[in-house]
Amino acid sequence: MTLRRQLFIAISLVFLVIFLGLMAVGINGTRDYLEQQLGSHAQDAASSLSLPLAQSLGKNDAGLANVQVTSMFDRGYFQRIAVIGIDGSVVVDRDLQTKIDGVPLWFSSLIQLHAPPGEAFISAGWRQLGKVVVVSQPTHAYQYLWKYTLEAGGWMGLGYLIAMILTRFLLRLILRPLSDIERTALAIQERRFVQIPIVPKALELGRVVRAMNRMSQRISDFLDAESKRADGFRKEAYQDEITGLDNRRSFDLRFTQLLEGDVQFSEGSVIGLEINNLKAFNTETSYQRGNAFLVTLTHIVRQILGEHAMILGRIGGTSFGFVVVGLDGTAMAGVGRKLQESLQLEIESVSGDVDISFSLGVVNFHKSDKRSQVMARLDLAIESARQSGRNALQFVMEEEGDEGALGSLGWRELIQNAMAENRWTLLGQPVVSLATRDVIHREIMTRLVGTDGRLVPAARFLPMALRHHLMADIDRALLELVFGILEAGAQTEGHLAVNMSNQSLQSAEFVKWLSGRLVRLGGLAARLSFELTEYGCSIDIEAARRFASMVRDHGARFGIDHFGLAPKSLQTLREVPPDYIKLDTGLVAEAPVNAGAHSLLQSVIALAHQLDVDVIAQGVESAEQVEMLIKDQVGGGQGYHFGAPSPDIGS
Template identity: 50%
Template sequence: MTLRRQLLIAISIIFAVVFFGLQTLSVLSTKDFLKQQLASHAQDAATSLSKSLEDALSKQDLVLAEIQISSMFDRGYFQKIMVISPRGETLISKEMPVAIENVPSLFSHALPLDTPPGEALISSGWRQLGKLVVVSQPTFAYQYLWASFKNAMWWMISMYLISIVLTILLLRLILNPLLQIENAALEIRNKRFTRIEVLPSARELRRVVTAMNAMSGKISEILDAEVAKAEDYRKQAYTDKVTGLDNRQGFDLRFNHLLDEKNFSEAVIFVLEIDGLKEFNNARGYRSGDAVLATITRQVEESFGSHISISGRIGGAAFAFVLLEKDLGWVQTSLLELSSSLQDYFQLNDIHKLMSFCIGGSEFTPDKIRPEIFTKADMAIETARQSAAREPVLFKTSDTTVVEGSGAWRSLIVDALAENRWALFVQSVVSLADGKLFQHEIFSRLVDKDGKYVPAGKFMPMALRHQLMEDIDKAVISATLDMLAAAGNKYKEVAINISVQSIANPQFIEWLTDKLKHAREFGRMLSFELSEMGCARDIDVTSDFVNVLRQHHVKFGIDHFGLDSHSLEVLREVPPDYIKLDGGLVKGILDNPVAHDHLRSIIRLAASLEIPVIAQNVESQELKMQLFEDSVNYGQGYFLGEPEKA
């Protein structure tokens, strides 16, 4: 229960106690007062009337006496008036039953109002003629008592409502800093170290906020230092110092990862080569040559901007750029504009006499291998170099082959979805310290009509092209939940790779939410993984997806971590439950000290955020021992366990 609700309940209880206490005191005191008034009223009436009855009773004229009594009784203020003879006989009696109007019977029964009688002796000289008894009517007293009770009740209720409203406003003012403190604490728990900007006016809360800001700021400074150190190692290992692009090793890692993952349907690579760079450096100096390279890089980035997925300086005078899912006609037009702007720059700065450039590229699909792609790009560059105009040359894939292959793959995938022809394989992720199981990663295989398994790397590109990834992810998730239901306690935790194409679709998120609601018993056994490239592509979509997973106690992991220049930013923005280091990055640490330093910096940062690290592609005892020495928590690879049929 929130503090706000507890305070409001406490105030309500206090008001209720005060209300019933005041009402009880008020009603009882008013009741005593009215009782005295009724007694006084009856006695006054008896004394007054007894004088009037002396003559009538002395003459034994009961008719006259009754007329005198009626004239007073008919006013309605009396319940009973009676005359009793000295012998105790009732001579005259007038009585009106008690009729309490406009007063609830429950109220009158709960507060019985006794009306004491007023008595007076009727005498003539020394002779006693009788006794007069007068009882006042309590109706008006009850009505007055009820009206007094209602007025006090409504006044108290009004004061209560006003007090509650004022209390809510005051609590909102006072407790708002507490809400910010709570949010800041939750952010710290989620490994985001934010500051509380508004300091509360209350001294105690101000001290708490100041202390939390100091703690958050200190931790954030430490993490920023770790991030900066890790980024510095990454740049040393994989970044070209002159242009800021990836160097050859960094480009190769990311390009190979792209071809391995096949999370695209079409891509274009273009290479920009500079002729005469050595002569230019000899004539004008290396600083001038570096300035030209930096300017060329800047103009390429201005022409293509965020459309470039991978970029790198792959040689002293060669640059390569990869664009995903871009129209070939648009790329050709943009390359012509880039070529024109570079020619103007060369002419304006008198560079063209010593240096020239050529641009060539090729469209490729996921089924192509690296040598084939670069061979075609090199051919395009040579074609451009040999042409008189030196315009960019861009080769495209064979249209016939692509269309036929695309249609066949689409039919295969659609049929598999319709007939639910999917097979699940699992590979163990184990502790490098003691070999204990951490999780199983799910690998899906399409089963063709002949019963043969088709690896994801073959059908995934065409699934992306035909927008079928959402349906495939649904099929794999459903099959995994069925597997867990049938397996009992066989699996501790399973990890499922999921596509960014799926999580960007609100309908898929709605489907997944409903699926997780109906499979709550498996929520803590599930982990969903997104590739680092997918996370970096749209952090907001990733963050929303992770929030959905957190609501159902499902874990989130980042796959192929450590290659993207924004990877450390992703780690801070969307803290995962674990990260899986890219296999290419892991395999390179034995031969590349700088790459090894980069990996160690990632491990240190993950440790400071309490994020477990899993190394992929652990294929030897030597690599396993090195990773263990580097404090990597878990490993995955053929050396530790091959994929098995689920």
């Protein structure tokens, strides 16, 4: 329970006791007043009745006495009137049972009014004849007391409600710094080093806030320096210094990763841009103007391609390559024409007397295509555009091959039937500790079982699943198989790691289902890891952060896959700190032969260690790589050097 809630409850109880006490004092005082009034009323009645009774009893006229008593009693204000003789005999006695209308029985039972009797002696001269005893009827007193209780209770309740609202507001105002401190502490726990914006006036809280801000700032400054250092190595090794785009080496590595790795996409295209006669433009004007022209073209491309651009690269002196995912052929044609028009306007504005132009080619590609084949088709498209004239655009679009013959709707039907019939199988590849060779976890991979019993690789059916928005259903089917393994008690080594799709993260229904399923899984959830690709995290940082927080709340771990090559890798690491990262295969392969890549790898490792993030290398294929990675303090490794994907997940 939070401190604010504890204080609120304590203050509420204090106010409640005070208001109840005031209520009790008010009711008790009113009751005493009413009892005094009843006694006074009875005494007045007895005194006024004693004179006529003295005359009637002095004449021994009992009938007249009875009439005198009855006439007063019938007014209804009395519970009892009795005339008692000198010898103690009852001469006249009128009694009315108490009946209280409009007052709950529990109230009259809880708060009882005692009406004191009024007495007056009856005498004729010096001779005493008896006495009259009068008891007032308490009905009206009870009704008055009940009405007072309701009114007083209402005002007290309103006062209590107002007091609680003010208390809540004041506590929130006074204890706001504690909430900021709590949020900052949780952020630091999640490796996000933020500042508390308001320093409270209370000395104790002020000192705590300033201390936390200093600590957070120092750590943040240190990590910023490490990030800047690592980013410097990345730019040196993989970034074109003029345009800020990926250089040819980075473009090739990232494109290969896209084609061969776990990054999921439904549609993919490569746009090739060749600037013709740029050398003459530089000679005629200046290299500075030429460079400025290239930067302007870069801004145009970024603006038009937007979030669909996965890789933007300068792959030669006058050649550019842009990889776009998520757009079908029709949409890609529109983007290509818009890019053509914008580039043409820019060239016409700067070319002057120099015959500068461009050639624009667009080709599509599919998962598991060879990079060399795609780039060969791109060269053909660019050359075709060049032969077509100045500032021309050429599309070269091809079908998928064997799987393309099935058709989009055919693939959707195949995938839906597989889900209905549960035709899936799981493979697991070990991730091991480089130092001890102990299995850290096994990364789970899924295969669709075709109607002929043969396994369909993920690279063939996942693009179509993405196109038809079936990934949430596939991930759910995959996870049910994984949960079944855990619940069946299979003796797996370490954890099981599962890759998630961004489509699943963006499905509120899927996330709700997964959260509920992890609750049912209980302590077994601690044997699970959920992974997103670095590209998947960068698409929707907030969704990735919420997903990571959710799985951690249930005891599972969160990792980022294929990490290290993208320009925003280090920013993603800071914004969505995982429990571990898996270094991209391309970066691991480049490090032994490229000093810049090795420096980048070492910087990423250092930054990850500062954030308490475990580092795992992917694509480990040789003992030499293992030796280098151990020296660089990489904790784990995954690759065919340690084992190929196998259906034997529990061994």
